[in-house]
Amino acid sequence: MSALTAILGAKRAYVTENFDPGMSRTIASWEDGKPGPVREYALSGTPCAAVMSHGVQIVDCELGRRYSLERSSIGFGCESFVGSPIVNREGEKVGQVCVFGAKPLRDPEMASALVSLAAVRVSAELEHRQQQAALARSEAYSKAIVATAAEGIITLDAGGRIESVNRAAEKMFGYEARELIGRDINVLMPEPYRGKHTGYIKRYVDTGEGTICGAGREVPAQRKDGTQFPIYLAASEVVVDGERCFAGIMRDISEQKMAEESREAVERRFRAVFEQRHQLSGILSVEGEVLEANRKSREFGGVEGESVTGRRYWELPWWSHSFEMQRRVREAIQSAAEGETVRFEATRPRADGQMATLDFSVRPIMDSDGKPVFLVTESHDITEHRLAEEEARQHRARVAHVSRLSTLGEMAAGIAHEINQPLTAISLFAQAGRRLVEAGRFERMDEVCHKLNEHALRASEVVERMQKMARQGENIKEIVDCNELMESTVKLAESEARIYDIQIEFDRGRGLPPVSVDGVQIQQVALNLLRNGMEAMMEEDSRNGRSILIRTRLRPGNEIEVSVTDNGCGVSQECADKLFTPFSTTKTSGMGMGLSISQAIVRAHGGSIDFRNNDGGGTTFWFTLPIVEGEALYER
């Protein structure tokens, strides 16, 4: 600038830059042989404006006459002007170099050339400065970022030696930066990686073998105190001045890892439990979509996991055998989605096609607000259990049947008598009728025929009662009135009572709710008790009449009690102990099975059976039956 003024003999020289539109500012100034202040000025009205719009301008003399520079901070009182625009790389005019002379220019062309040349140089200089500034800024930013970054950042030279360590890395590894700089990066690695890593980078640099860059990965690391921890490392390779160097950004992921591990452990435990369960388990969305099905359930259904997940549970192939099952399962899932637990006995085919009975349940898992978030299905294969139960039941039914037949055999005389009575009546009426017809006395025939029918029906009722007892029995539970059941039992027992000259009294309990029983079996129990009672009374004197009382009543606890009270000899302590044991009998006839079978029957019905010796002599045997609750009744 000073050289320029000296060469041109100029009073002032400026390098300016434009800032706002129409405004310019000096970035370098030389006034009267020394550096001048920064001046800001409006271009308008100055020769500078022409430079910006038309390029290089020369005013060789009488500048003050051409421009009124009185109010401008530059060029006032000067005689000549040379200005050249500063053009940047993009071709924009960003400022100018201008020189004001105190005298008219002696050689305007030379002045113009010099100024233009200066403008070109300034332009280059400015460019360089801008770049420098940008670089410095960027470097400052980088440094700030590196220093304050939460991630540890370590740079290495091509030999794998540590060049820089940021604060986060210091903290992470427990070293101070100065302890690390210059050392091999493997100091931060645990064995056996440490040994293997030595020279790894150098070899990479020399031969290009192996990789160190690319996507981030999890690697083990070691602190100054020797503890190991996992880090997540992203490395990059940079070439600076032809020299390779490496930067690693790392994050301590031990906590994250621990969380992951514990999550994984929970998951593994859940898997282990869920998968290894002996039960068939599944997890469904509240909409009934299968999210998970455990191994057992997949095996059971003969399917692979993928083929069931995402499907509606009730549409799975193993329910397809029954529309009814599908409906029930769907309804159960809908109820569960509303917060209910539903359980019922379901049937579905096994993988081998065999039909299985399952104890099926679906229950909702609630969130903290009590809203179902998913559903858990569970099925327990109870086929074998049911089969065993069924077998036991059938066995019991067979034994009961044999016992009934045996009882009927013992009762044959009484039953024969029971049938003989109406037959006798029929025979008498028929013979009398014939005589009436022979005598032409038809007026009583209506009565005779009526009686014939009445007694024929009476006989058939006896036969029917006996047939019922003799039947194998389908072992079907039916809802019955206990009094009705006992009524017909009493009739059956009466055939024998007559032979023993015993009166059976029946005290009917009032307002008894119905029971769900196998009628024949319960009759068998009551009959057995009545017969035992009658037998116990055989020894007693019959002169004043012997009677046995059967009574029904409602007991607290939703049970009906049937009791049989005799005036017999009572039960001795010795007998009492083995009363319900099979084949124990004090009688000369019979198998000694009666009470043991009665007990089995009553228990199978959910009741109990026992006896007590009465104070006034005699014994009361009783058994209970659970009554049918309202809902079960409606189901029927």
Next chain:
Amino acid sequence: MNDSQTVYIVDDDEGVRDGLSLLLSTVGQSCELYECAHDFLDSYENDKRGCIVLDIRMPKMTGLDLQARLIEMGSSLPIIFITGHGDIPMAVEAMRRGALDFIRKPFREHDLLERINEALNLDEDAHRKALKRQELADKVSSLSEREREVFDKVADGQMNKVIAADLGISERTVEVHRGQVMKKLGARTLAQLVRTKIETQLIEEAV
């Protein structure tokens, strides 16, 4: 059949009672029906005539029990037992105690009616015999003490002379007493007198 005779039916089975009653009515035989032994005993009098058709098995009091009571009470009503069972020991016991017969249910009307007839005839005979015995007893008791002594000795086959000596009276007086005895007892010959004596002895022995 006799109007003064009644068939007493004791059976706990209404159908059997009704049937028997109807059948008997077709042959013009009157009957009375009892549901149990006690009912019959309550209304029983020794002068009842006819027969009893009795069920052997009944609650409270059996047919056998009733038979025993009737025997105790001196009843002579013939009893036909009826039963639905072939209960041999009971039948034997009943027959041993003098039952007329033992019929199993159901009955053939012929058998039943025949048995009832038989029973009624028995009853009739017994009744007639009883009447005759009564008549005889009345006649014997109408004799004076002396006449009775004479009757006993004549019937024993003693001569008038011996009787007179025994009693310390004249032979003539014996003859007068003997004529009076023959007249009172309605005997025309000695043989008739002897028979009356035997009959009297039998009755006295029986009592």
